[in-house]
Amino acid sequence: xxxxxxxxxxxxxxxxxxxxxxxxxxxxxxxxxxxxxxxxxxxxxxxxxxxxxxxxxxxxxxxxxxxxxxxxxxxxxxxxxxxxxxxxxxxxxxxxxxxxxxxxxxxxxxxxxxxxxxxxxxxxxxxxxxxxxxxxxxx
Numbered sequence: 001x002x003x004x005x006x007x008x009x010x011x012x013x014x015x016x017x018x019x020x021x022x023x024x025x026x027x028x029x030x031x032x033x034x035x036x037x038x039x040x041x042x043x044x045x046x047x048x049x050x051x052x053x054x055x056x057x058x059x060x061x062x063x064x065x066x067x068x069x070x071x072x073x074x075x076x077x078x079x080x081x082x083x084x085x086x087x088x089x090x091x092x093x094x095x096x097x098x099x100x101x102x103x104x105x106x107x108x109x110x111x112x113x114x115x116x117x118x119x120x121x122x123x124x125x126x127x128x129x130x131x132x133x134x135x136x137x138x139x
Contacts, residue, residue: 004032004136007044012126015073016094018060019121021050021132025104026111028134035109037138041119042101045130047091049098049122052113067094067124091125098122106138 006028010019025041043050053059071093076082079089102119105112113119121132 001137001139002032002034002037004028004034004134006031006134008121008132008134009129010048010121010123010132011129012123015124015126016064016067017123017126018063019123020055020118021121022055022111022113022118025119025134029106029109029111029136032136034106034136034138037106037136039104039106039111040101040133040135041104042133043095043121043130044133047088047095047123047125048130048132049095049120049124050101050132051098051120051122052102052104052117053120054116055118055120063098063122067097070094070097088125094122094124106136 008021008024025039029039041050071090073090076087081089081092123130
C-alpha cells in the first residue's frame, strides 16, 4: 500500500473565507500515484474547516450569512472563551458546524466526487497561516 502526505498552507486576507481547494488535492492525488484508495483532507486548526459542497457564489454567501447568524462575531464580550484574551469564539463554533475533515474515495486515479461536489477550506479566523493535511492511502 502507498501512502502520501502533504500539508497545504493558507493565509487569507479576510477573517472569513471559503476556498475551493479541489485542484490542490487533485494535484496531490496525481503526485501520490494512488489509483484506488482513500483521500483524507482535514483542517489542522480549530478555527478552520474542510467540507464538500457546490462551488456556487450565492451558496457561499448564504453559508457565510447563515454561520454569522448562528455564531455572530460581535459582540465578542458575549463569549466566555474570549475572556482568555481571544476574540475568536465564534470561529470555533463555525468550525464545529462545518466540520473538520472529509474523506473521498479514489477510483481509477480520480477523486470519486459527485456532480457539483468540490472540496473547500473554510476559514473563520483568518489573516494568519494555517495548514490543511492531505493524506492519501491506497494502491
